[in-house]
Amino acid sequence: MAxxxxxxxxxxxxxSTSLLQSSYNYRERGMNTLVMTASIDDRYGKGKVASRIGxxxxxxxxxxQDDLTQMxxxxxxxxxxxxxxxxxxxxxxxxxxxxxxxxxxxIDIPVLCYGLRTDFQGELFxxxxxxxxxxxxxxxxxxxxxxxxxxxxxxxxxGEGKVMRxxxxxxxxxxxxxESVCRxxxxxxxxx
Ligand SMILES: [Zn+2]
Numbered sequence: 001m002a003x004x005x006x007x008x009x010x011x012x013x014x015x016s017t018s019l020l021q022s023s024y025n026y027r028e029r030g031m032n033t034l035v036m037t038a039s040i041d042d043r044y045g046k047g048k049v050a051s052r053i054g055x056x057x058x059x060x061x062x063x064x065q066d067d068l069t070q071m072x073x074x075x076x077x078x079x080x081x082x083x084x085x086x087x088x089x090x091x092x093x094x095x096x097x098x099x100x101x102x103x104x105x106x107i108d109i110p111v112l113c114y115g116l117r118t119d120f121q122g123e124l125f126x127x128x129x130x131x132x133x134x135x136x137x138x139x140x141x142x143x144x145x146x147x148x149x150x151x152x153x154x155x156x157x158x159g160e161g162k163v164m165r166x167x168x169x170x171x172x173x174x175x176x177x178x179e180s181v182c183r184x185x186x187x188x189x190x191x192x
Contacts, residue, residue, distance in 0.1 A: 001108070002104045002105075002107075002108045002109055002110040002111070003104060003110055003136035003137055004100060004101055004104045004110075004111050004113070004131075004134065004135045004136050004137070005110070005111070005112045005113060005135060005136065005137045005138075005139060006089070006113050006115075006128075006131035006132065006135040006137070006138050006139070007019075007112065007113065007114045007115075007139045007140075007141055008114075008115060008116065008117040008128060008131075008132075008138070008139070008140060008141070009116070009117070009140060009141035009142065009143060009152075010116065010117075010143055010151045010152055010153060010154050010180035010181075011116070011143070011154050011178045011179065011180045012052070012143055012180055013141040013142060013143035013151075013180070014051070014052075014053075014141060014143070015087070015114040015115065015141055016049050016050065016051040016052070016087060016114070017051035017052070017053055017055070018114065018141060019035070019049060019051075019085050019087055019112065019114045020049065020051055020055050020056070020057055022083070022085060022112055023035055023057060023083070023085050026082050026083050031082035031083070032079050032080060032081050032082055033081065033082060033083045033084070033085060034060060034072060034075050034076075034081050034083075034084045034085070035049055035057055035058070035059040035060070035085050035087070036059055036060045036061070036062055036068075036071075036084065036085070036086045036087070037049050037059040037060075037061055037062075037086070037087040037088050038061070038062060038063075038064075038087070038088040038089075038091035038092070039061045039062065039063045040064075040088070040091050040170060040172065047059055047060070047061050049087045059087065060075070062096075064091065064092075064093050064096070066096070067099060068092075068096050068099040068100060068103070069099040069102050069103055069107075072084055072103050072107070072109070073103075073107065076107065076109065081109050082109070082110075083109065083110050083111075083112065084100075084103065084109055084110070084111045084112070085111075085112045085113075085114070086100070086111065086112070086113045086114065086115075087114050087115070088114075088115055089113035089114055089115035089127045089128070089131060090115035090116045090117075090119075090125035090126075090127045090128045091115075091125065091126075091127055091170075092113070092126065092127030092130070092131070093126055093127070094126060094129075094130050096127070097127060097130035097131055097134060098130075098134075100113070101134055104136075113127075113131055113135070114141075115127060115128060115131075116128065116154065117132070117152070118153060118154065119154070119169050120154055120155055120156035120164065120167070120178065121165070121169075121190065122153060122186065122190060122191075123169070125169070140152075143180050144180075145180065145181045145182035145185055146181070146185075147182060147184075147185060149182035149184065149185075150182060151180035151181050151182050152182065152183060153180070153181050153182070153183055153185075153186035154178050154179070154180055154181070155178065155179050155181055155186060155189050155190065156171065156176050156177075156178055157176060157177045157178065157179060158175075158176060159174075159175040159176070161177075163189045163190070164176065165189075165190055
């Protein structure tokens, strides 16, 4: 039986690297994979998943309105898929996570989702919310805070490197950056 996986972490824990490695492992054995990514992420241009260590692959881009069951079924009919890998899965809608459970349960293709658990204010993203609720396997990818503790939170920094407490959940086109921190330091930055 296929399963739905949610690989979650803070920023810069190697999510894309892990995704690309998993896809490679399938392809090395002659199996076909489909790599998908959310259209909201244009860090590396549309239609690519790239890791910070310099490897990348083409990806099918989806928007929040797309029917993922349909997109995946179309590809699967042309060339049978052994695995679907979704990057930036925090941006999935509730409906799209449901569609992925259909792909796993009814088409029997494993789906591996990679994304952030929480936003810069410590709140769940919609995709992460429903993946935490419905995935078969939850796997944490770890990274560390500047203090050496495990970093499970993310802070948003403005152009001058100051921590931002307010703003939209997804900032597009600004010069914000993100840093992974432990909960203790997140509390000091955001909650205290
Ligand atoms: Zn810390």
